[in-house]
Amino acid sequence: MSLYLQRLEEVKNFFDNKDTVLGYRKLMDCAMDTQDMDIYKKMIALTDWKEQHVNDETGLISRSMEVLSLLKTKKVEPTSAQGPVITASDITKTYGRSGFQLGPVSIEIKKGHIYGLVGENGNGKTTLLRILARELSNTSGSLNYVFKEDITSDYDLRAKLVYIPQRTATWYGSLKDNLKFVLSNYGVAPEENETRVLMMIARLGLWNYKQL
Structure with a gap:
């Protein structure tokens, strides 16, 4: 059994034991690993439903199992060893x-x-x-x-490195808009930009704060 399928089995075990908090986080991790925008959209829709039905544990488990079944049809290759x-x-x-x-x-x-x-x-x-x-x-x-992409300038290098200081600069505009702005600077197309941003916001547990 591949590592990806093992992780999916762990997700099922969490939901079987009604540990929906950890199970849902692990489910999102597996969904993100597919890099499949259709899967992302299903998780985004499920997260929106989840936040509107916070007390419906049975419904959450049922809907999560549907996504889990879909994830089992996807093939996710492990990251190969690199220098x-x-x-x-x-x-x-x-x-x-x-x-x-x-x-x-x-x-x-x-x-x-x-x-x-x-x-x-x-x-x-x-x-x-x-x-x-x-x-x-x-x-x-x-x-x-060493990166797969050619680094021809200091700007190219800095674009590959992210450092988050202890005290960050003030953001203007909403959380969602700021994240979309970053992805747009990397050339991500509008629809994919929206999907990737909402998926990340969902994974980090910030769904109800995305417009703040």
């Missing part, structure tokens, strides 16, 4: 006035992996992240980025 997309070698950052020095730090970051960066306040966690995201220059050491 690192970011390699940092002996990175340092020195601030002259304060005398603070970060590093040297070496790290490899691979696609599909999750990393934790742990340390006391003031130890340079944010500095390292900003260097990796090319928001800060490093004093010494080297950085190497």
Whole structure:
């Protein structure tokens, strides 16, 4: 049995045990992995129904099982093993006035992996992240980025890197409009843009806040 089908079986077990909160999250994860816009639209419609019938557990389970049956007909290939997309070698950052020095730090970051960066306040966690995201220059050491798409400029590279700071800038307009604006800058067509944005809002549990 493939990993994808195993995950679908886990979803069924959650709903069989009436753990609808975790079951629904896992169902959305599996739906998102299909990258199928028709599946996305079904999950969006189900999320809208779910928020309007918050006490109808039986109805939610029944409708979720219908989507689950459809997901079983889809083929999702696992991400193949790849080399690192970011390699940092002996990175340092020195601030002259304060005398603070970060590093040297070496790290490899691979696609599909999750990393934790742990340390006391003031130890340079944010500095390292900003260097990796090319928001800060490093004093010494080297950085190497590998992406499938050709990177011909610093702008192209920055478009592939996302860094979310502890304090974000003020957004103007609604949550939905801001996310649609980002995707439009990446050339996503209008209908797909709308579908992808609503699916992500649903997955993050922000359905009732999308127009705020």
